[in-house]
Amino acid sequence: MSEKRHPRPSYSANFAGMEETTSAGQAYPTSPEMEDWPxxxxxxxxxxxxxxxxxxxxxxxxxxxxxxxxxxxxxQRQRQQELSQWKRANPQLA
Structure with a gap:
């Protein structure tokens, strides 16, 4: 079974045109939300x-x-100590 492989578009092709530059030359994404920034x-x-x-x-x-x-x-530690003391004092019952 042969598969046709389609070339994948490059990353830059996927996002081409999505950036603009500011007057200082810095890139920023463009979207409708950017207009509502304030x-x-x-x-x-x-x-x-x-x-x-x-x-x-x-x-x-x-x-x-x-x-x-x-x-x-x-x-819990105190209870364990009390139980150990009781066991030492009453080995026949422990």
């Missing part, structure tokens, strides 16, 4: 603020979980 700025600032709040909340949650793990492990 309107997007407040939304992006709000999104950034919300992401920072989420990050802060996650850091607080991680700290609380760490503290909880320490408390639970300390209680």
């Amino acid at each position: 309107a997007l700025v407040p939304l992006l600032l709000e999104q950034t603020q919300l992401l920072r709040q989420i990050l802060a909340a996650q850091e607080r949650q991680n700290a609380l979980l760490e503290e909880l793990v320490h408390q639970v492990s300390a209680a």
Whole structure:
């Protein structure tokens, strides 16, 4: 069974014409969204603020979980010590 292989277009061919240059000569992508950039700025600032709040909340949650793990492990360690002492004191029952 023979397959016809079609040449793949190059990367640059896929994106030809999608960039323009600024007066300083820097390339930037062109899209309909770029025209609305000034309107997007407040939304992006709000999104950034919300992401920072989420990050802060996650850091607080991680700290609380760490503290909880320490408390639970300390209680478990104490219980294990008490059980070991009881076993040493009562070998016939252990």
